[in-house]
Amino acid sequence: xxxxxxxxxxDVSIVGYQFPEETNCAExxxxxxxxxxxxxxAGQWTHIDPSVTxxxxxxxxxxxxxxxxxxxxxxxxxxxxxxxxxxxTFTEPNLAFELSSVPDPARPLQxxxxxxxxxxxxxxxxxxxxxxxEPNEKWVDFMAVPADLCQMADALFEALTRFPSRTPYxxxx
Numbered sequence: 825x826x827x828x829x830x831x832x833x834x835d836v837s838i839v840g841y842q843f844p845e846e847t848n849c850a851e852x853x854x855x856x857x858x859x860x861x862x863x864x865x866a867g868q869w870t871h872i873d874p875s876v877t878x879x880x881x882x883x884x885x886x887x888x889x890x891x892x893x894x895x896x897x898x899x900x901x902x903x904x905x906x907x908x909x910x911x912x913t914f915t916e917p918n919l920a921f922e923l924s925s926v927p928d929p930a931r932p933l934q935x936x937x938x939x940x941x942x943x944x945x946x947x948x949x950x951x952x953x954x955x956x957x958e959p960n961e962k963w964v965d966f967m968a969v970p971a972d973l974c975q976m977a978d979a980l981f982e983a984l985t986r987f988p989s990r991t992p993y994x995x996x997x
Contacts, residue, residue, distance in 0.1 A: 825976045827935065827966040834937060834964060835861040836919075838881065838983040842874035846990050853990040854878040858919065860939065866947040873942050875918040878989040881980060884921065887912045888977035891923050895933060895970035907934075918943035926967070935968040 826835045842855035858875040862868065876884070891910060911922040920938040939945065940961040 825979050827937065827964075829964070829966045831865050832964055833861075833863040834966075835859070836937070837861075838980075838987055839872060841987060841990075851877075851991060856881060856987055858943075860943055860945075862945050864947075867945075869945045869947070871943060871945075873916075873918055875916050875943060876914050878984065878987060878991075880914045881984055881987075882989075884912055884914075885977045885980035885984070887921075888973045888980070891933070892970040892973035892977065895973070917941055923968075923973075933968045933970070933973070935966045935972075936963050937966070938963045 825837070826833065828834075837859050838856050839859045840857045841853070842857055843852055846853040854877045855874040856876055856878060857872050859870065859872045861870050887910070897908070907924045907926070909922060909924045911920060913920040918939070918941050920940075922936040922938065924934045924936070926934050938961060944962055
């Protein structure tokens with residue numbers, strides 16, 4: 825998945841399992857290595873970390889699809905009330921994603937990518953390219969339309985065909 829907002833480019837991709845061979849601990853067998861590539865005037869940076877499980881990556885893809893289906897609701901909500909926001913987080917606090925409505929009906933969604941802990945780029949914290957949240961947390965915003973979210977979901981589902989779950993999982997009710 826690749827995002828750009830002018831000077832700032834971010835690539836997020838799944839590059840493998842944390843443990844290429846299945847482990848004795850079933851849950852460990854499903855951790856995925858996520859690669860972040862950042863390109864901006866402050867510098868370039870690449871980082872690989874086991875940030876999500878197969879199930880969490882699937883939830884992210886489903887979340888993106890659901891947000892795309894409800895893009896019109898997001899857009900209309902903004903014009904009447906406060907922004908409508910949806911956030912997805914994971915077991916490891918390295919990455920999180922958030923969608924918010926914006927007043928511009930042509931670009932109805934703001935897509936925010938949070939990077940924390942090991943996934944925080946090493947750039948100067950005073951750079952104008954990042955907003956700061958909690959200590960050791962940075963985020964960058966991109967504008968999106970529902971079709972963009974569908975493309976992100978499709979790319980993620982495609983990646984998961986190469987890295988299927990190796991753990992039996994029953995989704996809680």
